[in-house]
Amino acid sequence: MQAYRVTTADGIDAIEQVVMDTPTPASDEILVKMKACSLNYRDMLITMGGYVRNDVRPIVPLSDGAGEVVSVGSEVTNFALGDRVIGNFFQAWKKGKIDDEGLNSAMGGSIDGVLAEYFILKADCSVKIPDYLSYAEAATLPCAATTAWHALVSVGELKPNDTVLLLGTGGVSIFGLQIAKALGAKTIITSSSDEKLARAKELGADFTVNYSTHPNWEEEVLKITHGKGVDNVLEVGGAGTFEKSSACVKPNGTLSLIGILTGLESPPISLMTIFNLLRIQGIYVGSTAMLEQLVSTMEAHQIHPEIDKSFPFSKAIDAYHWMAQAKHFGKIVIESEG
Known part of the structure; x- marks a missing residue:
């Protein structure tokens, strides 16, 4: 072969x-x-x-x-x-x-x-x-979609009306958007491209933030949530975005640490992790049971x-x-x- x-x-x-x-x-x-x-x-x-x-x-x-x-x-x-x-x-x-x-x-x-x-x-x-x-x-589905499911559902215990922050428009973030919307959550997504943000809107994103236009994008997220923060952030950037992501999470919320798109350095320790009692959860794809649950949910909602x-x-x-x-x-x- x-x-x-x-x-x-x-x-x-x-x-x-x-x-x-x-x-x-x-x-x-x-x-x-x-x-x-x-x-x-x-x-x-x-x-x-x-x-x-x-x-x-x-x-x-x-x-x-x-x-x-x-x-x-x-x-x-x-x-x-x-x-x-x-x-x-x-x-x-x-x-x-x-x-x-x-x-x-x-x-x-x-x-x-x-x-x-x-x-x-x-x-x-x-x-x-x-x-x-x-x-x-x-x-x-096996890697990106299962990763998003693990972060949002298996660990994040996503509920209707929860708010999820998604960084960028790669595979994990777009699957996260689709899963979150299917399960009744509110979504905020970031990108440096207005064109990509418009496409995310078409998929159901409730709010968008251009991080080139708004380099302090964590402030925009807090404005959108009226200062409360989000329930879960799919942190795919790593060291370059971790501190800003931490500032976006509400007390007792979850930061799902998934990726290293900004480099292989270890993320800095954020004091917000302590003061807001955040749960930092490393996510490394998921189990076969998670993949099965994901596929079943996608079929039920006809997600493409x-x-x-x-x-x-x-x-x-x-x-x-x-x-x-x-x-x-x-x-x-x-x-x-x-």
Whole structure:
């Protein structure tokens, strides 16, 4: 089969397209013919050796893939040939709290991922795709959407009329917007682009803040909330935005620490964390149970993921370069050509 492989830390253009043996599923696994996969910011870091966990080489990259089951292991009873399926980001985290085995089962980081014509999934860490979703749409769910669900619902216990702050218009934030609106929450979203903010409004954002126009954007968030602050912020920036995010959270609120888009430095300690009794929760994707709950809720509300741009499998490197420009709104996908 054709596949891509990260072998060095020399960046996107060092990713190799290779021929590999098509894998054979073990008794508890399924073999999936790839129809679509999607990129996450983590995938950029892995090409540069900048990912602090699950950074093994050589590795077939990408965690998020959707496809058709073409072979099943002898013990598999929950999938059949022809089923449409996605796999959980962690292939050994079914439910509950994660352990070392789960942390060492991240697709596209510690075990081979999905940027190949065929890939292997654990049957008990895989989920059927609802009929209303295309393969490309389904391929966006395992990392970004599950991360947003974990932060807002599993940890944040989102309730109607809660207020959520979303930083930027990448995959996690846009899924966070869609989930929050479906569950009756109010949303504030930031961007440096008025065009992107207008698109977020079309998706239901209640308030928008341009952080280029308003560099002290935390003050704008507090104005919007009449000085009260938000119940939960999806903090995807890291050190460069943590202090401002902390200032936006109401007493006893939650700051879901998800990303490192502004750099790999550790976030500073904010005194607001103490004085407002904030809960700082690290979010690292989620369990298969969370993915199942997410998919069920998306189906109930007929939520369609926002796909920015699609690339053919043969042009996968172009997809990476498009992500590197940071112009996308929502998700970038790669689709099979056969």
